[in-house]
Amino acid sequence: MSMNVLNLPTPSFMQDEDIVLFNDSVAKWIDDHAPPEKFAQWIAASSVPRGLWNAAGDAGLLGVSMPEEDGGFGGDYRHEVVIMQQLGWKGADHFGISLHNAIVMPYIWHYGTEEQKARWLPRLQSGELVGAIAMTEPGVGSDLQGVKTTAIKKGDHYVLNGSKTFITNGQLANFIIVVAKTDPSEGSKGMSLICLETDGAEGFERGRNLHKIGMEANDTSELFFNDVKVPLENAIGGSEGQGFVQLMQQLPQERLNIAIQGCAAAERGLEATLAYVKERKAFGKRVIDFQNTQFKLAEIKTKLTVARVFVNHCIEQHLQGKLDAATASMAKYWVTDIQGETIDEMLQLFGGYGYMTEYPIAQLYKDARVQRIYGGTNEIMKLLIARTL
């Protein structure tokens, strides 16, 4: 259940037989469908192929934590943890499945009407629909209450106007939760979550697939809404003005996801670094034989162990419904800072090879940077924590 690079026991909540079996099947699925050589092609193409989503749906990986009463397989957040960890450990975490599964779909099963659940969940589960959530705008990121996109009621539909940017899965998504003001005269109280099925939606346009310094195989895009008609039945839960509250309730899980991904990526880095320093020679010795290397790696292993123990604590809290926003923010900010710091130090131990993109540590270095930015910047995490002081 782990990379064994930290010598930590598997937490008891991850030891159930079905979780262990699921872990093995996810590992095999990634080996078969998203091996490193394919990922290299997808990085060059700046996107995974659309078919990967359908294959994930066929394998039962989409919506894996959806409750049984909504048609799910009886999975829970532990199954999402398995997917996120395996993708991270295998270097396949550009595939935006955790956003689809553990961010987008829960909005529907938590807040959707029965009609909305029936209309969307099976199609999100099969891969017919690929999910995205569009909060950020060119002029508004951290200060979410200031979104300018509007969804104004007109007869039996809303008219959606505005633009979004940096949207994960933005090129492939055909189901987008749009954060919009249904009452532009209000701040947070005027915000609603409006679902847009993009196939055939007039006035909807995708901008560029944005060029990023890392996470290249994830399609990240601008989206434009120009008088797009959306049926009134597409406001999540059939309600207006609840968007901000719903976002605030769900963002702790998004932040925990990022922390879990951060741990998995840094653990992968440590495994790769250990293998490298045991092979590479300088001054007639292996690089690991220098005391500096041993001390650096001892520090890194300690930091990653502390991070993992805290993240496991947060997962356990979350499984019991007790993870609060401030603790999730601590995990997001602290783990992603540690991820960036340790991967930078690991890269140093590779010397010049660490700077070459064909070495996984270079990719991990590039990918780590955004972790401190998205899902709420680490500064915003500190604001949330500071409120509890």
Ligand SMILES: Cc1cc2nc3c(=O)[nH]c(=O)nc-3n(C[C@H](O)[C@H](O)[C@H](O)COP(=O)(O)OP(=O)(O)OC[C@H]3O[C@@H](n4cnc5c(N)ncnc54)[C@H](O)[C@@H]3O)c2cc1C
């Ligand atoms: C690869 C990638 C994927 C993304 N995916 C998505 C997605 O799927 N959906 C989505 O909606 N968004 C997504 N985002 C957007 C992301 O969530 C935002 O970039 C982030 O929230 C920051 O907003 P901003 O870029 O507008 O920065 P700004 O809000 O302009 O912040 C600029 C700087 O000011 C600091 N700052 C702002 N306010 C304060 C404050 N009150 N106190 C102290 N410092 C402050 C910030 O921390 C930051 O350092 C993604 C971004 C990236 C890069």
